[in-house]
Amino acid sequence: MNAPTDGASWGSERTVRAEVIAKLLLGARETEAGTVPAVRLRGARITGPLVLRAGNVGFELVLSGCHLDEPVDFNSGVTRTIRLTDCSMPGFNGGGMRVSGHLSLSGSSIHGTVRLARAQFDSGLWMGGTKVVADDEWALYTASLVVDSGTFLRNADFTGGVRLVGARLNGGLFLDGATLRNPGKVALNGESMVVEDVLSCTEGFTSQGCVRLRGARINGTFSMEGVIRSEDTKYALHCSHMEAREVYLKPAEPIAGAVSFAHAHVNTLHDDPSTWPDKLHLNGLTYDRLRGSGFARRIEWVARDPFGFLPQPYEQLAAWYMRDGNDALARRTQLAKLRARRRSQSVGGRALGGFLDVTVGYGYRPWLASIWFALLLAAGTAAFTAVPPRALKPAESPGFDAFAYSFDLLLPIPAFGQRDLFDPGGWTQWLAYALIVSGWLLATALIAGATRVLRPS
Structure with missing residues (x-):
């Protein structure tokens, strides 16, 4: 930024009245055929208000390194390209203006709000390196802004908010290196x-305050690699109901404050879960492709909602793994969902859930039941080998087999016929009862787990 800091002290030899510039722009002097007329000034002090409200300006205005004593007013004007570069001014009002070309305020120092509500620019809005110190909440205030080419705010410095509500930016929005306070x-x-194209917040972008993109539609890439610090607002990054083809979210440091992507849709999400904050709203977020970290960190990522357990983030993650061909990771995600749900249930629900988890992994790990069955079978075989039960009909009973007898006790329907021919006594009788009950519990757990897996969540 090379805007003058001492322009108010410049003498009459460098002074031009704003009304002279306005009259020239409005055609006070005839132009010569075969020329491209414009008003160009460098290093001048411009006194009085430069007002072209509702004017129809057919020439370019180029001011470079100038000092303007009063705000510029192009409200509802129709103009050609306007370049106010490296200038110092107390504000700019371009509400409703139509620019056949571009508006450039690059390198300027503006002590007041830049107002561009309902403005339209055919070939760009340039504020590269511009410094704006607001006189109210907004440093750059727009509403329904239309820019048919790029909106370049690279390396700009705004003290006050940047408002782009309802804007249509057809050539992308570039905030690389910008600072918003x-x-x-x-x-x-x-x-x-x-x-359209890209929303770029990279190369040192810094926001001290909330970045609110609720309901925005980005038909390209939203790239956030800067810094966002806003712990004293409801959200630091608010992207609920946003639509984007691609989101590249890898900030330079963990986002300071809550983040919401609730009910947003992203075709491809590139991120690093380690840079997400502790408060993360993902309920309703859908994505077609996910690029980033491993399974364990993804499970921790979907569990950060401050409202507690919500099933949709787990279901979406499981659906992504299934589409990507990772059936095992999809099952593990569903298991993690059920474990998270258990923590929010009543004592009875937690007890039943814990039992299903330990025995069959809620149906997603049925092999656990076989391990329990094998352990109980081994315990029964060892016990009944040491202390065999008595035969109910010694003359008719076959030889006792501790393995087959324990197996029959564990099965709800006996397979070897040993259970009805022998009667244990003493402590082995209680062991037999325990094996029967355990067998029924394992069978029940397998049925309940299978039912839970097959039933839609």
Whole structure:
């Protein structure tokens, strides 16, 4: 930024009245055929208000390194390209203006709000390196802004919020290296805006205040690699109901404050779960492709909602693993969902859930039942080998087999016929009862687990 800091002290030799510039722009002097007329000034002090409200300007205005004593007013004007570069001014009002070309405020120092509500620019809005210190909440205030080419705010410095609500930015929005300062409030409000191509917040982008993109539609890539700090607002990054083809979310440091992607849809999400905050709203988020970290961190990622257990983030993650061909990871995600749900249930629900988890992994790990069965079978075989039961009909009973007898006790329907021919006594009788009950419990757990897996969640 090379805007003058001492322009108010410049003498008459460098002074031009704003009304002279306005009259020239409005055609006070005839132009010569075969020329491209424009008003160009460098290093001048411009006194008085530069007002072209509702004017129809057919020439370019180029001011470079100038100092303007009063705000510029192009409200509802129709103009060609306007370049106010490296200038110092107390504000800019371009509400409703139509620019056949672009508006450039690059490198300027503006002590007041830049107002561009309902403005339209055919070939871009340039504020690269611009410094704006707001006189109210908003440093850049727009509503229903339309830019048919790029919106370049690279390396800009805003003290106050940037409001782009309902904007239509057909050539992308570039905030690389920009600094937005509006602590405790919204630093960037892009609610319901439409961005074609790219929304880029990289290369040192810093926001001290909430970045609000609720309901925005980004028909390209949203790239966030900067810094967001806003612990004293409801959200630091608010992207609920947003739609984007691709989100590349790898900030330079963990986001300070809550983040919401609730009910958003992203075709491809690239992220690093280690940079997400502790408070993370993902309920309703859908994505077609997920790129980032491993399974364990993903499970921890979907469990950060401050409202507690919500099933949809787990279901979405499981659906993604299934589409990606990772059936095993999809089952593990469903198991993690049921374990998380158990922590929110009553004592009875937690007890039943714990039993199903230990015995069959809620049906997603049926092999656990075989391990329990084998352990109980081994215990029964050893006990009844040491202390065999007595035969109920010694003359008719076959030889006793401790393994077959224990197996029969564990099965709800005996397979070898040993259980009805022998009667244990003493402590082995209680062991037999325990094996029968355990067998029924394992069978019940297998049925309940299978039912839970097959039933839609």
